[in-house]
Amino acid sequence: MTARTSRRAFLKSSIAAGAAGAAAAASGAAGATPDPLITQVQPWASGLGDGVDATPYGLPIEHEGDVIRRNVEWLTADTISSINFTPIHALDGTITPQGCAFERHHSGAIDLRKEDYRLMINGLVDRPLVFSYADLERFPRENHVYFCECAANTGMEWAGAQLNGAQFTHGMIHNMEYTGVPLRTLLEEAGFDPTGKWVFVEGADASSNGRSIPMEKALDDVLVAFKANGEALRKEHGYPVRLVVPGWEGNLWVKWLRRIEVMNAPVESREETSKYTDTFADGSSRKWTWEMDAKSVVTSPSPQAPITHGKGPLVITGLAWSGRGAITRVDVSKDGGKTWETARLAKPGERMALTRFYLDTTWSGQEMFLQSRAMDETGYVQPTKAQLRAVRGLNSIYHNNCIQTWWVRANGEAENVEVS
Amino acid sequence: MTARTSRRAFLKSSIAAGAAGAAAAASGAAGATPDPLITQVQPWASGLGDGVDATPYGLPIEHEGDVIRRNVEWLTADTISSINFTPIHALDGTITPQGCAFERHHSGAIDLRKEDYRLMINGLVDRPLVFSYADLERFPRENHVYFCECAANTGMEWAGAQLNGAQFTHGMIHNMEYTGVPLRTLLEEAGFDPTGKWVFVEGADASSNGRSIPMEKALDDVLVAFKANGEALRKEHGYPVRLVVPGWEGNLWVKWLRRIEVMNAPVESREETSKYTDTFADGSSRKWTWEMDAKSVVTSPSPQAPITHGKGPLVITGLAWSGRGAITRVDVSKDGGKTWETARLAKPGERMALTRFYLDTTWSGQEMFLQSRAMDETGYVQPTKAQLRAVRGLNSIYHNNCIQTWWVRANGEAENVEVS
Numbered sequence: 008m009t010a011r012t013s014r015r016a017f018l019k020s021s022i023a024a025g026a027a028g029a030a031a032a033a034s035g036a037a038g039a040t041p042d043p044l045i046t047q048v049q050p051w052a053s054g055l056g057d058g059v060d061a062t063p064y065g066l067p068i069e070h071e072g073d074v075i076r077r078n079v080e081w082l083t084a085d086t087i088s089s090i091n092f093t094p095i096h097a098l099d100g101t102i103t104p105q106g107c108a109f110e111r112h113h114s115g116a117i118d119l120r121k122e123d124y125r126l127m128i129n130g131l132v133d134r135p136l137v138f139s140y141a142d143l144e145r146f147p148r149e150n151h152v153y154f155c156e157c158a159a160n161t162g163m164e165w166a167g168a169q170l171n172g173a174q175f176t177h178g179m180i181h182n183m184e185y186t187g188v189p190l191r192t193l194l195e196e197a198g199f200d201p202t203g204k205w206v207f208v209e210g211a212d213a214s215s216n217g218r219s220i221p222m223e224k225a226l227d228d229v230l231v232a233f234k235a236n237g238e239a240l241r242k243e244h245g246y247p248v249r250l251v252v253p254g255w256e257g258n259l260w261v262k263w264l265r266r267i268e269v270m271n272a273p274v275e276s277r278e279e280t281s282k283y284t285d286t287f288a289d290g291s292s293r294k295w296t297w298e299m300d301a302k303s304v305v306t307s308p309s310p311q312a313p314i315t316h317g318k319g320p321l322v323i324t325g326l327a328w329s330g331r332g333a334i335t336r337v338d339v340s341k342d343g344g345k346t347w348e349t350a351r352l353a354k355p356g357e358r359m360a361l362t363r364f365y366l367d368t369t370w371s372g373q374e375m376f377l378q379s380r381a382m383d384e385t386g387y388v389q390p391t392k393a394q395l396r397a398v399r400g401l402n403s404i405y406h407n408n409c410i411q412t413w414w415v416r417a418n419g420e421a422e423n424v425e426v427s
Numbered sequence: 428m429t430a431r432t433s434r435r436a437f438l439k440s441s442i443a444a445g446a447a448g449a450a451a452a453a454s455g456a457a458g459a460t461p462d463p464l465i466t467q468v469q470p471w472a473s474g475l476g477d478g479v480d481a482t483p484y485g486l487p488i489e490h491e492g493d494v495i496r497r498n499v500e501w502l503t504a505d506t507i508s509s510i511n512f513t514p515i516h517a518l519d520g521t522i523t524p525q526g527c528a529f530e531r532h533h534s535g536a537i538d539l540r541k542e543d544y545r546l547m548i549n550g551l552v553d554r555p556l557v558f559s560y561a562d563l564e565r566f567p568r569e570n571h572v573y574f575c576e577c578a579a580n581t582g583m584e585w586a587g588a589q590l591n592g593a594q595f596t597h598g599m600i601h602n603m604e605y606t607g608v609p610l611r612t613l614l615e616e617a618g619f620d621p622t623g624k625w626v627f628v629e630g631a632d633a634s635s636n637g638r639s640i641p642m643e644k645a646l647d648d649v650l651v652a653f654k655a656n657g658e659a660l661r662k663e664h665g666y667p668v669r670l671v672v673p674g675w676e677g678n679l680w681v682k683w684l685r686r687i688e689v690m691n692a693p694v695e696s697r698e699e700t701s702k703y704t705d706t707f708a709d710g711s712s713r714k715w716t717w718e719m720d721a722k723s724v725v726t727s728p729s730p731q732a733p734i735t736h737g738k739g740p741l742v743i744t745g746l747a748w749s750g751r752g753a754i755t756r757v758d759v760s761k762d763g764g765k766t767w768e769t770a771r772l773a774k775p776g777e778r779m780a781l782t783r784f785y786l787d788t789t790w791s792g793q794e795m796f797l798q799s800r801a802m803d804e805t806g807y808v809q810p811t812k813a814q815l816r817a818v819r820g821l822n823s824i825y826h827n828n829c830i831q832t833w834w835v836r837a838n839g840e841a842e843n844v845e846v847s
Contacts (some may be wrong), residue, residue: 012794017832029653032780042545042557044543044545045545045547045557047455049543049631051537051538051539051631051633051683051686052537052631052632052633052635053631053633054633055507055532055534055535055538056507056535056536056537056538056632056633057509057530057532057535057663058505058507058509058535059496059498059506059509059510059530059531059532059663060498060506060662061506061536061703062496062526062530063489063495063496063497063511064494064495064496064526064527065496065525065526065527065661065663066484066486066526066661067484067658067659067661068659068661068662068666070540070541070666071658071659072665074484074658074659075483075484076479076482076483076484076485078479078480079481085478086478086479086480086481087475087476087478089478089479090479091479091480091483097440097569097658097659098654098657098658099568099606099653099657100604100605100606100654100656100657101570101604101656101657102522102568102604102657102731103657104481104524104525104656104657104658105485105524106484106485106486106526107484107485107658110479110482111479112476112477112478112479114475114476115475115477116477116481117471117472117476118471118488119471119475120490121462123469124476125462125464125465127465137462137465141735141736145736145739145740145742146740146741146742147742147771147785148519148589148742148744148773148785149773150519150520150521150773150783152775184520184521184522188521200750204542211469211471211472212471212472212474212476213471213474213475213626213636215472228450231433233519234518234520235522236520236522236524236656237518237519237520237521237523238487238491238494238517238520238524239487239488239494239517240490241485241486241487241488242477242485242488243477243479243481243485246488246491262799265472265760299473310460316561316565319565320565320566321565321569322564322565322566322567322568324568344736351567353568353569353570354570359719361572363466363540365567365568367567374514390437
């Protein structure tokens, strides 16, 4: 006669516990305390709200005032060359709004008007060119959703469980829909010399953040982008033009893009020698590590998103991504990696974009050691912290894609821990 | 020896004209006026920018201060029961940021905290239920990108070319990635009676905006949503919970969702009788018009986005959508519908979501009568204004999905016109 689901048991307990008065008011049961939010007319239902002229450009409601980017004061000497973190513990879906998408600057976010914007392509080309912003708008554009992850994301975890919260351990990442011109189109316009095997890209800010990119990648999927999530790039994301280097470390995604030089060798600049190289146990360094390996994290429950409702139905959710292609599977463990359950992907994985996963489960009320483990289309499986340390040692800062563990206690609170 | 493209001719003319000094500076040509933006060190390259603590939640840069929602003062008696419009002429890609996504309120945007939120399901159910916000978070969630279009979008065009600008003629639409619980799940939880063929949905604001929805749709793809583009719904979009009714008119997407009653007949409320019905030439009205038919518009060039660069390469772009499925093709005409060219879709069309199209073309410098024409997976072709009027007459307000014409003059400026 009526449709039924396995969640019925949940409502018998949780609504009875959490919103008992409300449930009673709805069903007209005698004896229960009426919920005034149901039985009384509320002010928002008896007065007028804001008119459509109130917010020409809107911000989140004040009740969400804690869902913001946060920096960690002791992490850097100054906020000018620093990082803040996306509040991934409080987000769902896959798109990151620009307003709370992490920032990384080397000399601060600059103010550069479209009218003052120039992009030079020089070096091993038929003829050097300079494009104005208006010039760039005249080339065929593409739209793609890509993640941008800082190479240092999760970097503090090399030294053990340090920062308490998914925002801080994994929040140097965002995922947006970019609109831009393929770099290939602009290089072809300048007539690049086939002996040019590298491009050197730099920004208009004081740091210039110069990086070398192999020509093969430059001609593949790199975008010269001017929109993110439909609108202009925000100042802190490189307005008016940034480079988008799908799947590769965020430091290559040069903001306020000023110049692209075609070269026959890499520059070996500061940003790719003393920084953004991976140091091994013996003190030697691996020169180039461009791709971001497959990785995942449970965003809720997590230290900033504890369980508040007691045992019973629980949605475990998180994000997975790979710089080498699409995510094909995510497993979740509640016991620190001894046993695994395959999570549900909200959508089939897309190449170089965040994938949302869910495990719709029932919580026993006992402590959990929550982990997630991503797999990508190359067959790669996200490693444990111990596996990664065995190969890389403890001297690294960058490219830590290890499995993360949250210890969820019986009271629902969670903590960043290591399991052996 | 070097790669070449057909756009080379463009740069010979446009860069020489538009950024001649810059091009010369880049190539070291003698005689040209050097561009100081290339030859001199700029302030943004010699000083520091903003630190990462400057914008815990960011807004667009001030130079984009005109890319905002706008209302039209004479359109409604008061801003409390009114509309503002998405600046679609200035956006690209498909995602609409919440901050500039159009609003429609019937009694203003209300302030409703998660703690005070209740959702009742009553009527023909095994047992009425009341859900708190925390209860909703315990059900399995889905993620989908959907457009939401007001039934009155383009409604002024029934009377001829009225409002000058894509923002005003077609801006009552937005497109976001929603996260929510399928309404079906909640109805099954309450145990709906199979004699219940309709649900009546209403909001917590003073207008309540009650609407009847057939059970078949309610059980299909309707979401009880709490996130848009990853983050909490904004106040003006129904914080903390709104209904998402894919492909159907925006008035059904009840904000601040308060109650869902399972009924055996529609309520025939104010919002579905005196409003949101389509009046025909003879004065009779069609009761239900839920689906938004296939439609498209050129967003650039358009009256608010004129051509500023003269003849030569030109990117014509716009949006297409259908409430009956995926967009399969968009054609563009430069001569008011006499001849058509098939545009490039940025991605394959997705069901009930905006599709971005591009026509990468060369402008002769002559006037154009720009049009776009969408086709969807049902085989439906977007009609001309004359075809629509022949069926619907001139008394309608809602569901105007006719082909739009922009008259682009030789000076690049554009105007909303009708072609016979």
